[in-house]
Amino acid sequence: MSPQPRRTTTDGLESRTRTTGHFSDTESSLASVSTNQSQAARKEHKITRLLSYLGSNNPLPAEIAADDVVWLMDNTAFRDAKGAWQAEFVAAAFDKQPSARVLDIVGEIAHKVGLSKGAKEEETIERRIGPFVMEVLPGRRIRVNFGRRTQLKLGPGGRNGISSDLVKLPDLRGGSVVRSTADVPIEVTGLLGMKTLFAEPEGWAVISDIDDTIKVTQTSDPVGILRSTFVSEPTPIDGMPELYGQIRELVTPSAPFFYLSASPYNLYPFLRSFRDAYYPHGQLILRDASWMTVSGLLSSLTLGTEKYKVDRIRKIHGWLPRRKLICIGDSTQSDPEAYGDAYRAFPGWIKLILIRKVTDIAAIGIREKNEPERFEKAFAGVPR
Template sequence: MSFQRSTSSLMEERTRVNGHFSDTESSLASVSTRPSHALHKAHKLAHLFSYLGASNPLPAPIEADDVVWVMDNVAFRGRGGQWEAEFVAATFDHQASPAVVDIVGDIASKVGLSKGAREEQTIEERIAPFIMEVLPGRQVKLNFGGSTAIKLGPGGRNGISSDVRKLPNAKAGSLAQSTTDVPMGVVGSLKMKTLYAEPEGWAVISDIDDTIKVTQTSDPVGILRTTFVSEPMPVSGMPKLYARLHKLLTPSAPFFYLSASPYNLYPFLREFRETFYPHGQLILRDSSWMTLSGLLSSLTLGTERYKTDRMKKIHRWLPRRKLICVGDSTQSDPEAYGDIFRSFPGWIKLILIRKVTDVAAVGIKEKNEDKRFEKAFEGVPR
């Protein structure tokens, strides 16, 4: 497994060098150009205690000018057979960075737009989650299924909380709808869905970028264009494939969309998923808040380790499910899926890798060579 990781890391490094990622990252406009606003909004003790994350004894409440996201999830049978699920929430200050004009102009220039182009409005809307300041130590109240009160958080220093909570009983395959209990004026992703998934049956783990969505992950300017300017486009043929999979596996089969994209893109990717693909849980990275350069590094560094870590979590939730894993050749999907196949024999039943045919133009040719796949899938039956 260690050799696989080193192979994947070397491939990432060469891709970044060939694509001049470091040059693009270092030239992006800075987001964090103003002092922290959080200290003016909450008691200093609450700010200090936010370093304790979920152990914070003095969480701060959501206020009317905050932004809150609660994220779709999958319920599973925990110890004793009771339903439970991991809830992820994020909180921000609605006030954007005063550097927004510079950031919009910077991105527009890098993707080849002229000053004042109409696409600048699209850029400004999509960069909002990167320029809102995160609010540590907030606690979000949720009305689960319209009847059960659940407290989420308090969040850590990155404004994100992740909590496993026990749930009321429900029929397998049912979809519970929940809303946040927040003051008037709060905006964001205030509603979420929870799919109840029994321990047995099928499930799907799918990559997003360049597997089901055109992202151009081997080209920094391509990433900026497809993320902040262009209409999100599904990879040709993939919506039909996933619709067929969903029908074959029954609506109760959970779909996990596992991406190296940062959580800043959750609303953007959730809308894309809802438009083109079966409902499912988006699992994203939480390591690049308030930094555009972090978007590029998130998609191109350490993706194998990140994905194997998250798949181990899914295995803890649903160890008896039969998994179908779908990925592509631009990132480390082959290596990550091969690692997990060997780590949990019998769990993964099918691996599908989309060979991106223009990868030589946007990355390095060796990503599509047979020897790469043979090494990544060593010990995996054809």
């Protein structure tokens, strides 16, 4: 008998939120492009496809070609047990040719958010839908120029096109920021530059949620999520850019910020631009479970968020166990439970937890998310 998945303390809240918001109905009616791999599959060699199932153990990775898209994602370097620097490098590769169903998907999203056919907002939807309709390229190796003197080889990526490599780095001063660029054919597009912050073992650090903590997302309403992601101008929560600016001054500019979200990696370019416009620089940590599906955006934000966030917080603790942590979240998702779990799992590590209590009950959908009993249970054993 296979083991049952662990139920988290927010499973009931998530289930009731999804039922109240009719998430399943919306998801089932949205197009999934994950099975529409005609263009990329045709150009991929059979051996490349087969070996990509081996992930990083692939002995024959494919190189990036001129008609590919590459993303490099900002990261944070930390010292290992011997004092040497290392960092996790995450990169992704796509086929530049989008899915043939782009116009269909644009039309479906426009209809869901109440736009009339041919509305000017469809241009915004088509532009933002790009990362959801570019087909992933498994088994790719990406060469990166780290600073001026070091070249890294990232990958090969697995079936989802994402590679994740723990890389040893040159010895630099803590607080340094190194810029890297993809060493690829000149025709390649995407996010070809990234930054690495070198964070010493001690000092302060910040872990922040994104959706409805620092950015208006409406995570309890499927139509609201689609509108805020694909149509509306990304909007910061009132007062939060100022608060984060003050926090950055208090913890010093060299303190690492981690923006931890249940949003899928498809939104990385969108959220990176939003971060750069309003908040201190920091590493975006997103979810790759629903890659290549628009409906997966909704499930990412409403299913298994507590377990996912605790797992990623555990990884950050492994990198910086001696830092003093400030954790910031909101009441619409599982932030209270995830931060409470992390506080109890790593005694003394988290020094301050801030929860934005979202008071627009209509946007939340379930009043109990703001009830005192919820917070008392989530923060059992956590000093006030």
